[in-house]
Amino acid sequence: MSTTRQIHWGILGLGNIANTFASDLQFVTNAKLLAVASRNHEKAAAFKEKYGAQKAYNNYQALAEDPEIDIIYVATPHVFHFENAKLCLENGKAVLCEKPMTMSVAQVKTLCQIAIDNNCLLMEAMWTTFLPNFTRLKELVVSESLGKITQLKADFGFKSDFDPMSRLFDKKLGGGSIFDIGIYPIYACLTLLGKPDSISTNAVIGTTGVDESCTMKFTYHNSVEAHLFSSLRENTPTSVEIQFENGSAILGPQFYGPTELKIVDKNGNETTYPKYEQGNGYQFEAMHMQSLINEKKLESPVMTHAKSIELAEHIEAVIKKIGTDYKIT
Ligand SMILES: NC(=O)c1ccc[n+]([C@@H]2O[C@H](COP(=O)([O-])OP(=O)(O)OC[C@H]3O[C@@H](n4cnc5c(N)ncnc54)[C@H](OP(=O)(O)O)[C@@H]3O)[C@@H](O)[C@H]2O)c1
Structure with missing residues (x-):
């Protein structure tokens, strides 16, 4: 039997998609955008005001360490997903990580293991699958x-x-x-x-x-x-x-x-x-994350770790075939 409570969200990296996602959180019952983090203080403060958050941090570490946060949405460029998501997981936070989860199969596998080791929920934000x-x-x-x-x-x-x-x-x-x-x-x-x-x-x-x-x-x-x-x-x-x-x-x-x-x-x-006309459609993955938190799940049954690994394997296969080397292991 699951119980529902207000879920405290944090957003890490305040670019384009962070704005769209923050806007869609208004359509998620029991969702509260509590804190946002940018590398730039003015940007964080403006984002906080725009979306009615309570706290604005000028660094990602402070958000990861905030004891009031349940889930952090990682919305930085792909090359930073691994280190940013790792930081959050190692501070005990559930993570919804933008796609692609990381730049390589090896990194996805490591990140999933870090989530398991820290008893934290981790899901790649493949919003498509929840529409x-x-x-x-x-x-x-x-x-x-x-x-x-x-x-x-x-x-x-x-x-x-x-x-x-x-x-x-x-x-x-x-x-x-x-x-x-x-x-x-x-x-x-x-x-x-x-x-x-x-x-x-x-x-x-x-x-x-x-x-x-x-x-x-x-x-x-x-x-x-x-x-x-x-x-x-x-x-x-x-x-x-x-x-x-x-x-x-x-x-x-x-x-x-x-x-x-x-x-x-x-x-x-x-x-x-x-x-579907309401919002931009990101609310569905957010609702799914919240239901997983309420059910104390560490992995989505829909966007599983295995699915993220499989996706990374096929991206990597394509990247190798076309011969662009990102030098990520
Ligand atoms: N699900 C979707 O529909 C969707 C759509 C677009 C993008 N995405 C994914 O979301 C991620 C972000 O995309 P975006 O379009 O929002 O990117 P963006 O507008 O460039 O924003 C990325 C943010 O990451 C932070 N950042 C940290 N280190 C950075 C660096 N060295 N250079 C640039 N930015 C840095 C910045 O936030 P601060 O300055 O606040 O620290 C920046 O605003 C990408 O992985 C992309 O694939 C998903």
């Missing part, structure tokens, strides 16, 4: 009501202005399309189709040494193929399109967020599930 229509799509696939999947296409591309200093293009900050957005098509594919038998890739490597776009083909037994694409160079439909033996489904546009799901059966009958 209503993605959940519906997972159920459709598992039910096999349209038969098995015969082909899957998923893409995520947006035209980004080239800035060698930005985290999207700077290799030292974990730049490149695969880590930032390719992770979504890869995650969708692994979740809906499972692990592929083989992977082939074709990437455009830019002047900063990161992949600016990447075409990936995941091949499965029985000739099933998944065609995946990520790009910082162009806008793409950002949808997941699935052909089943007896129908099809399209999730999109912006399939990684709250969006429409259209299902068509073999007779051409269409069923459309509309976009």
